[in-house]
Amino acid sequence: MGEPVHRELIGRLAAARRPVVFSGAGLSAESGIPTFRGRVDHALWSRHDPQQLASIEGFERAPELVLEWYDWRRGLVVEATPNSAHVALARWQQATLITQNVDDLQERAGADPDRVLHLHGSIMQDRCHATCGWSMPADPDSPRGWHPCPECGARTRPGVVWFGEGLPEETWALATRACSNADLILVIGTSGVVQPAASLVELAAASGAYVVNVNPEATPLDSMADTCLHSAAGEVLPELLPD
Numbered sequence: 001m002g003e004p005v006h007r008e009l010i011g012r013l014a015a016a017r018r019p020v021v022f023s024g025a026g027l028s029a030e031s032g033i034p035t036f037r038g039r040v041d042h043a044l045w046s047r048h049d050p051q052q053l054a055s056i057e058g059f060e061r062a063p064e065l066v067l068e069w070y071d072w073r074r075g076l077v078v079e080a081t082p083n084s085a086h087v088a089l090a091r092w093q094q095a096t097l098i099t100q101n102v103d104d105l106q107e108r109a110g111a112d113p114d115r116v117l118h119l120h121g122s123i124m125q126d127r128c129h130a131t132c133g134w135s136m137p138a139d140p141d142s143p144r145g146w147h148p149c150p151e152c153g154a155r156t157r158p159g160v161v162w163f164g165e166g167l168p169e170e171t172w173a174l175a176t177r178a179c180s181n182a183d184l185i186l187v188i189g190t191s192g193v194v195q196p197a198a199s200l201v202e203l204a205a206a207s208g209a210y211v212v213n214v215n216p217e218a219t220p221l222d223s224m225a226d227t228c229l230h231s232a233a234g235e236v237l238p239e240l241l242p243d
């Protein structure tokens, strides 16, 4: 710390009036939740491509496999605790917290759930795979397998958005509105390649927001950023958003 670039940035974040955070899997990586585009050490799941499993085609081709994978991922989320980046963001009361993450770590770090926009749904919910609208908090203790929907008998599934599916309309509307009005967008831990989510950064930038990107690796979003910090979220966020 103490570098002038950080000092200037801390001032900018504190002064932002309509800040938006746009986070991805990297935000939860230090809590032990694997990212999609990183190494997975778990022997069984390292053989599968998450982008195939987290897709509508993947589910329709091999539903049991996909449900088992989500069981495993949900177990990781239940066991995980929020990291210092979640905690720092939860403290930043004026920010709208848009996330691609399906975990609940941001809320468990103390963020008001109304301030967190889950573009890709929640792994802690179950819902009907058909269109009846049934949805319910998932019971992490009950094995999932193949449960029929209590309303219509169709298959139930995790309440997440898969590749090939549309985003929840209201959440998307709130997110685009926040990005159009933002004076600063803090992007954290996303590869920036999943659309339409990643287009929110472009929208905020085109609307005049100052763009900060936090990611240990270079990503396509770097070219859009006014400031890039190639650091881990848990290390740099508590410095950027001091208590």
Ligand code: NAD
Pocket (backbone or CB within 6 Å): 023, 024, 025, 026, 027, 028, 029, 030, 033, 034, 035, 036, 037, 038, 100, 101, 102, 103, 120, 188, 189, 190, 191, 192, 193, 194, 214, 215, 216, 217, 219, 231, 232, 233, 234
């Ligand atoms: P991604 O897996 O494509 O990319 C993760 C990014 O995080 C990478 O660019 C990586 O360099 C960066 N990263 C790794 N460790 C980091 C750290 N400590 N601090 C900051 N950045 C770090 O993730 P994505 O862009 O979010 O897109 C993948 C999709 O996967 C999303 O739609 C999301 O719904 C889903 N997903 C969610 C979770 C979760 O809910 N925790 C986990 C995996 C995937």
Ligand code: ZN
Pocket (backbone or CB within 6 Å): 128, 129, 130, 131, 132, 133, 134, 149, 150, 151, 152, 153, 154
């Ligand atoms: Zn149903």
